[in-house]
Amino acid sequence: MSEQDAQPTGSQAGAGAPVRVALLGAGTVGAAVAKAMVARAELYAQRVGAPLELVGIAVRDLGRPRDLTGILPDLLTDDPGSLVEDVDIVIEVMGGIELSQELITRALGAGADVVTANKQLIAQHGVELEATAERLGRTLVYEAAVVAAVPVLHVVSQALVGDEIRSIHGIVNGSTNYILDTVARLGVPFQEAVQQAGDLGYLEADPTEDLEGLDAAAKIVILARLAWGVDVTLEDVKREGITGLTDQDFEAARGTGQVIKLIASASRSGSSAEPRVEVAVRPTLVSADHPFALTREGMNMVIIDSESAGSLRLSGAGAGGDETASAVLGDLITLARARVAARD
Numbered sequence: 001m002s003e004q005d006a007q008p009t010g011s012q013a014g015a016g017a018p019v020r021v022a023l024l025g026a027g028t029v030g031a032a033v034a035k036a037m038v039a040r041a042e043l044y045a046q047r048v049g050a051p052l053e054l055v056g057i058a059v060r061d062l063g064r065p066r067d068l069t070g071i072l073p074d075l076l077t078d079d080p081g082s083l084v085e086d087v088d089i090v091i092e093v094m095g096g097i098e099l100s101q102e103l104i105t106r107a108l109g110a111g112a113d114v115v116t117a118n119k120q121l122i123a124q125h126g127v128e129l130e131a132t133a134e135r136l137g138r139t140l141v142y143e144a145a146v147v148a149a150v151p152v153l154h155v156v157s158q159a160l161v162g163d164e165i166r167s168i169h170g171i172v173n174g175s176t177n178y179i180l181d182t183v184a185r186l187g188v189p190f191q192e193a194v195q196q197a198g199d200l201g202y203l204e205a206d207p208t209e210d211l212e213g214l215d216a217a218a219k220i221v222i223l224a225r226l227a228w229g230v231d232v233t234l235e236d237v238k239r240e241g242i243t244g245l246t247d248q249d250f251e252a253a254r255g256t257g258q259v260i261k262l263i264a265s266a267s268r269s270g271s272s273a274e275p276r277v278e279v280a281v282r283p284t285l286v287s288a289d290h291p292f293a294l295t296r297e298g299m300n301m302v303i304i305d306s307e308s309a310g311s312l313r314l315s316g317a318g319a320g321g322d323e324t325a326s327a328v329l330g331d332l333i334t335l336a337r338a339r340v341a342a343r344d
């Protein structure tokens with residue numbers, strides 16, 4: 001065995017030993033995460049107190065050409081299951097439900113902490129996955145799943161934990177905002193705008209999730225759970241997407257000085273101790289000078305109204321590879337630091 005092979009790994013690692021990371025998925029988000037891990041390796045080692053070692057990257061098709069500059073081709077595998085059992089942190093950016101759920105559960109069981117950007121998975125199975133993580137003393141984090149680069153989950157679950165949130169309204173889907181804005185402001189035909197949103201990496205693998213409001217529904221469910229600790233599900237969301245909108249709808253909006261935005265909302269009635277929550281996603285007419293109307297292209301905005309803080313507005317990139325990677329990498333560094341601190 002070489003000296004390098006003899007290095008302890010995983011939870012037995014010594015203080016300066018690498019934090020071992022597996023990346024599941026190298027599409028729009030995964031490729032941006034991998035590239036940043038290479039380009040910022042030294043900076044991240046400083047911030048974590050130990051190097052981050054990318055031990056493998058799972059992709060569906062090994063033969064597909066992809067730009068992963070600086071990354072050893074040997075790291076790629078089409079067997080994601082081979083990566084989750086001997087690492088410190090798993091980053092799941094594959095999307096989908098069953099396989100991702102199974103791999104995350106296995107990773108937690110094997111002692112890894114997990115970062116995911118998978119909002120459908122968290123909306124549908126987040127409660128049980130978090131319970132699994134808690135039972136095993138592990139951590140599951142998913143800041144990137146809601147409004148990509150904008151740290152809205154941190155604000156709702158931590159910064160405002162001493163306050164009482166009354167409502168959350170927002171544009172929480174980048175691709176539909178891009179489409180609505182491009183159609184209304186630039187007169188681009190609807191289908192062409194959908195194509196452009198796909199080219200920019202904003203659409204889900206199944207674009208109907210965006211267009212029919214399912215993606216926004218998952219995000220508002222996650223926000224409502226964190227804001228009020230309630231058991232809200234996707235079925236509770238009164239949902240309407242943007243595919244039913246016609247040229248006449250856009251013209252009528254323009255004629256009245258308004259724009260159409262896909263607004264997700266969660267409102268509390270009852271007390272904070274016994275909240276009743278209504279959640280909805282629907283195309284909504286917004287006055288042209290409202291901050292939502294000025295939220296253009298792939299940008300998102302969330303307005304949180306709470307008892308003490310009043311109205312808070314958070315805005316920024318709601319989709320895109322580098323932008324979403326920013327949140328994934330933030331979660332990664334936070335988990336890695338905690339693991340290194342726990343070694344001492």
Ligand SMILES: NC(=O)C1=CN([C@@H]2O[C@H](COP(=O)(O)OP(=O)(O)OC[C@H]3O[C@@H](n4cnc5c(N)ncnc54)[C@H](O)[C@@H]3O)[C@@H](O)[C@H]2O)C=CC1
Binds near residue numbers: 145146205319
């Ligand atoms: N693109 C965006 O702007 C954002 C995406 N997200 C979420 O991040 C996740 C990934 O999104 P994208 O990177 O856009 O998707 P993508 O479709 O571009 O990439 C998915 C990657 O996972 C791999 N993959 C899928 N199934 C696999 C399997 N069975 N075995 C091995 N590899 C497999 C694919 O080969 C591909 O490399 C999704 O959950 C999405 O909802 C979250 C926020 C923003």
Ligand SMILES: N[C@@H](CC=O)C(=O)O
Binds near residue numbers: 172174
């Ligand atoms: N498809 C999503 C990507 C980010 O969550 C969107 O358009 O917002």
